[in-house]
Amino acid sequence: MLAILAAIAVLGPLGWLWQASLLPGTYSMMDMGYADHGGGPHHQMSTPGRSVTSLTDTTPGAPDVALTLVARKEKVRLASGREIDGYTLNGSSPRPVIRASQGQLIEVRLVNESVPGGVTLHWHGVNVPNAEDGVAGATQDAVRPGGEFTYRFRVTQIGTFWYHSHQVSHEQVQRGLFGALVINRPGDASLDVPRLCTSTTGNAPSMGALAACRSPRHLAARSECG
Numbered sequence: 001m002l003a004i005l006a007a008i009a010v011l012g013p014l015g016w017l018w019q020a021s022l023l024p025g026t027y028s029m030m031d032m033g034y035a036d037h038g039g040g041p042h043h044q045m046s047t048p049g050r051s052v053t054s055l056t057d058t059t060p061g062a063p064d065v066a067l068t069l070v071a072r073k074e075k076v077r078l079a080s081g082r083e084i085d086g087y088t089l090n091g092s093s094p095r096p097v098i099r100a101s102q103g104q105l106i107e108v109r110l111v112n113e114s115v116p117g118g119v120t121l122h123w124h125g126v127n128v129p130n131a132e133d134g135v136a137g138a139t140q141d142a143v144r145p146g147g148e149f150t151y152r153f154r155v156t157q158i159g160t161f162w163y164h165s166h167q168v169s170h171e172q173v174q175r176g177l178f179g180a181l182v183i184n185r186p187g188d189a190s191l192d193v194p195r196l197c198t199s200t201t202g203n204a205p206s207m208g209a210l211a212a213c214r215s216p217r218h219l220a221a222r223s224e225c226g
């Protein structure tokens with residue numbers, strides 16, 4: 001009897017906690033209803049809210065690196081020779097590498113020619129003004145077919161980065177909408193990345209894990225290099 005009571009004493013609260021932790025059958029985004037300040041002190045905002053679209057790079061002057069990327073829905077030929085229904089930027093996937101030096105101003109005009117679900121470009125790991133971050137639904141609306149959006153930001157870091165669509169990413173990235181961005185230290189050629197490879201897994205271009213590859217053996221092991 002004691003053992004049963006002990007078991008109830010232990011399992012009862014656990015069962016209640018489990019039940020209480022379950023998601024309800026339905027819930028509404030509208031029920032949130034309050035500002036979550038994250039537990040810190042509440043400061044009265046002294047200035048009115050600012051739209052994320054106004055958080056841009058205001059540096060004047062002509063860009064050091066300027067290009068247009070045209071996104072299309074079309075066949076993509078894999079290294080195996082097989083063609084898949086995919087997406088391209090300027091007719092290729094991955095798109096050829098964008099190179100810049102630290103401190104330079106980059107301007108990329110993204111044109112959506114025929115990607116039905118809309119498209120954006122997110123600069124993965126690159127510190128950019130919020131309005132240039134390319135997160136559909138958060139920092140900008142997706143660029144619809146026939147539309148365009150210009151990203152403009154000054155690169156402050158050094159390294160090998162990649163960029164990719166941030167709209168329906170699970171499908172658009174896997175099927176080709178990505179490329180690499182290499183930012184070098186000005187005047188230091190020893191840090192240059194001579195070639196970049198894209199790892200491909202499964203039946204389609206994968207999440208685009210990019211790696212600098214310097215040896216012929218490494219090059220041979222990967223499927224897409226450029």
Ligand SMILES: [Cu+2]
Pocket residue numbers: 122123124125164
């Ligand atoms: Cu990313």
